Amino acid sequence: MKPLIQASAGSDMQRRGLLQSAHSLRWIIWGATALVMLVLPLVFSSGFAIALLSQIGIMIIFALSYNMLLGQTGMLSFGHAVYSGLGAFVAAHVLNQIGASHFPLPVSLLPLVGGFGGMLFGVLFGYVTTRKSGTTFAMITLGIGEMVAASSLMFPGFFGGEGGVPTNRTVGHAVLGITYVIALWCLVSMIAMYAWTQTPLGRIANAVRDNPERAEFVGYNTQRVRFLVMVLSAFFAGIAGGLSVIDFEIVTAENVGAAQSAGVLLATFIGGGAFFFGPVIGSVLFVLFAVALSNLTPAWLLYLGLFFVLVVMYVPGGVSSLLMKQVPLIAARKLHRMLPSYAAVLGAAMMVLCALVLTVELVYKLQIDSDNGTAMRLAGLSFDAASWAPRAVAAMLWVLGALASRLAAARLRDAWDRVQREIAGSNA
């Protein structure tokens, strides 16, 4: 993380003080997180909202485990679903054994089974993948992902064939509601993964990310570091898999598939891997796209793809980096100076978004769904997709949006530069 305050010589006391306040800040943040997890299911208690929250909770664990590789150790994996998925299969089989009362294990502890399942395969496949780094590592993970996905049809005994492995979570007594089981596991996993970043292995993982060669020359076997991180990451991915078993009561070949692996990559990139909380934001956005938006429009994948491209192009550090850029402004009490420009950019972006949505929905209606007639509703308005009026509106929105974007972007740049200069000036 960027240092917020430049420590100068002799500021040891000051640093201790900062450390103290960082400490209490950490407690406040974790407390607030726990509170949010406790309250959200009470406020949004509809079936749909609960399903959404559950999936967000699972995705947060999954994406954070992925970021142990990507953001912390610099390992780009294209096959992370292998570990969550295989962990889920192990958990599903164990759950079925519990159902047949061969195992007296509380269902709430099932994610742990998934975790150890994921870890087992992490040891197995990680031994192969982590022998290499960089692009070679990425390619091998892709290969292993394809291999596992392909073998899911070859071993119907374990993978359940096309239908997957169905299961039933209502065995034994539920101590907590399913939502709170997920919330609790999510919180515990988050804390554990954060704590990991503050350990010797966690810090050396950062060193390996920055400069693997130098890490070797201060005594570390980088291959071993990558392997250990992979195993730990697979453990947490497995926990996410185990939770998905409890949540959905079925595991299929999709759980180990490329779409899942791509999903976690997207979520982590969108949130940003440079900060611990980045993947948390990414998970929330991703599930909103994948679950909530997919209910509204069949074009959700297109929107998600566009959003991803925009983030990678304009905010390569992800949403979290955008947020963290505001911290120095807040510290210098200059954020309010930026707000008008932000509002202008937001307004322009909304105009472009309206243009985009109208265009995409018109095209979808005409190209894919025209058998049911061309009458459609969008944002509470009814119109005929085949008529000229909506197209004219879309065209107008595009033109206005493009103009507004240019103006707003220029204004934002000016304001940003001015404020940065002022901050630099007052520090000097």
Added chain:
Amino acid sequence: MTSALELREVRKQFGRTEIIRGVNLDIAKGERHALIGPNGAGKSTTFNLISGRIAPSSGTVKLNGVDIGGLPPYKINRMGLSRSFQVTNIFHRLSVFENLRCSVLWALGYRYSFWHRLEQLRDARERAEAVLELIGLQGRHDTLAGLLTYAEQRALEIGITIAGGAEVILLDEPTAGMSRSESDHAVELIRRVTVGKTLVMVEHDMSVVFGLADRISVLVYGEVIATDTPQAIRNNRSVKEAYLGSTLDEPAGTH
């Protein structure tokens, strides 16, 4: 007494080209030794062979009497040899303090631990702080290493190299690209951090070499043509012939 570092007939071929052609070196414990020679003589390659970055094609490399030829860098480092690089090789996205803390973790026995909390490891923190002070970067404690000035990065490079407490230190052109005053500073720093240690350095700046070294080896075309005290090297005929004699005669500071 066994030498700190001993090279016997070390050779290295890349394809059919022999870069190192039978290097012999004996460096005693506590000695400050400089390796000089014209560009392309194989000085950096020799360093790479000693530190494990590349494996020798033949010959033996011994560290305190133990054969280390062909071992990976991390094993050689754990046996008490540490090196710096000609091109700055630091952890760019970590703070200066974290750079140094990473460099002491293995030496303090924390290995791959994920059950210790860094902030509770007093010894790691104190040692990193001590090195930070030694290299004079206390004021840059929390600065990202990638944002340091060039001279500061070079100092950090040396800090990372010595932080683990290795007994044998290899410095590859520690003053390259520095101004006169920066280089004087660096010499002071090197003197300070290598007290009681064995130092081998590659250096082009003759004032640095003659100011620091107890003995000098001259490497030309992959062979050591002379190893002797600075005074004797200055007057050595074959050295003068093979290697820019004029440079050696001139007073300090031509480079």
